[in-house]
Amino acid sequence: MKRWMRTAAITLAVTGAAAGVAGGAVVYFGWYDISATSPHTIAVHHLMDTALSRGVKMRSADVEVPDLQGAERIQNGSRLYRAHCAQCHGGPGVAPQPYALGLNPTPAALVGTARTRSAAEIFWITRQGIKMTGMPAWRHRLADEEIWDVVAFMRVLPALTADEYRRGEDGQAPATRAPAPGGNLRAGNANAGRDALHQYMCVACHAIPGVPGAWNYVGPSLAGIADRPAIAGTLPHTPENMKRWLMSPDEIKPGTAMPNLGVSEQDAQDIAAFLQTLSESR
Ligand code: HEC
Numbered sequence: 001m002k003r004w005m006r007t008a009a010i011t012l013a014v015t016g017a018a019a020g021v022a023g024g025a026v027v028y029f030g031w032y033d034i035s036a037t038s039p040h041t042i043a044v045h046h047l048m049d050t051a052l053s054r055g056v057k058m059r060s061a062d063v064e065v066p067d068l069q070g071a072e073r074i075q076n077g078s079r080l081y082r083a084h085c086a087q088c089h090g091g092p093g094v095a096p097q098p099y100a101l102g103l104n105p106t107p108a109a110l111v112g113t114a115r116t117r118s119a120a121e122i123f124w125i126t127r128q129g130i131k132m133t134g135m136p137a138w139r140h141r142l143a144d145e146e147i148w149d150v151v152a153f154m155r156v157l158p159a160l161t162a163d164e165y166r167r168g169e170d171g172q173a174p175a176t177r178a179p180a181p182g183g184n185l186r187a188g189n190a191n192a193g194r195d196a197l198h199q200y201m202c203v204a205c206h207a208i209p210g211v212p213g214a215w216n217y218v219g220p221s222l223a224g225i226a227d228r229p230a231i232a233g234t235l236p237h238t239p240e241n242m243k244r245w246l247m248s249p250d251e252i253k254p255g256t257a258m259p260n261l262g263v264s265e266q267d268a269q270d271i272a273a274f275l276q277t278l279s280e281s282r
């Protein structure tokens with residue numbers, strides 16, 4: 001190796017290591033200001049914005065957009081928007097809830113988003129959510145058709161006056177419900193089940209081996225759950241019973257501290273398949 005090359009390589013390695021140590025120190029000693037009241041620096045903001053835009057563009061590229069015309073679709077989208085989105089994003093003449101104003105990053109005014117992002121991108125963001133922002137994923141709460149209804153409504157949103165938006169207020173907000181299986185329930189898939197654990201707060205209450213962030217002990221650890229003869233000490237452990245437990249623990253064991261989380265049948269089947277992999281005897 002030529003001498004200058006070696007010097008350059010050493011300089012790079014040393015600078016890299018120093019940057020790593022400095023970054024590590026900022027994190028370890030708690031110097032990074034994680035409060036929501038301290039705005040991101042322009043550089044961090046720009047980095048996050050770019051990561052979001054590029055990521056969404058790439059991942060939504062093969063989303064197929066259905067027909068978004070039709071009064072019924074838009075009407076339904078309007079109801080869903082009011083029930084699930086306006087609290088954080090507001091609407092023409094309607095402010096978000098106080099807690100949403102305290103979020104950092106601030107939820108965008110979706111009138112602007114509707115003008116700048118494609119239908120496929122809006123669908124993807126709504127379905128998948130955005131990490132570290134407070135934007136929830138809706139795919140386990142709304143069926144794809146319902147998400148498309150919201151997207152269809154967002155297409156007309158920029159044209160609505162505040163009065164027109166308010167007139168759409170019909171007072172009856174549909175409850176959040178898990179998507180109906182639509183008759184084509186597929187066999188439980190352990191990988192899908194592992195992902196779904198993050199969508200129903202399971203990770204906030206249970207220690208689950210191999211699942212990041214799941215190390216809490218509000219409920220029993222799920223390590224070795226596949227080997228246990230009974231679920232919650234009451235129900236014989238079969239795949240069908242596990243599904244029932246996940247969907248309505250309160251019906252199986254009235255007064256249990258495990259809440260009914262609105263888990264859909266498909267998600268329950270997937271999660272049950274994942275839990276079957278948590279055996280200690282294998
Ligand atoms: C709990 C608050 C909250 C709720 C409820 C919520 N969002 Fe968001 N949303 C956010 C936050 C925070 C962001 C990230 C900041 C940003 O880019 O707007 C975001 C971002 C978005 C974006 C990307 C905006 C852009 O211009 O990049 C879209 C699209 C979106 N949300 C759609 C929806 C839809 C549709 C609903 C209802 C089904 C919804 N959101 C419900 C908080 C929320």
Ligand code: HEC
Pocket residue numbers: 197200201202203204205206218219220222225228230231232233246253256257258259261263271275
């Ligand atoms: C708010 C906390 C909380 C959340 C969220 C929660 N659980 Fe539980 N879970 C509990 C508690 C508490 C128990 C013990 C219930 C009992 O025995 O009455 C329990 C029991 C269980 C059991 C039976 C364990 C055994 O040893 O028999 C399983 C399996 C389980 N939970 C899975 C899940 C899954 C999967 C999710 C997500 C869909 C979830 N839980 C969400 C608190 C929670």
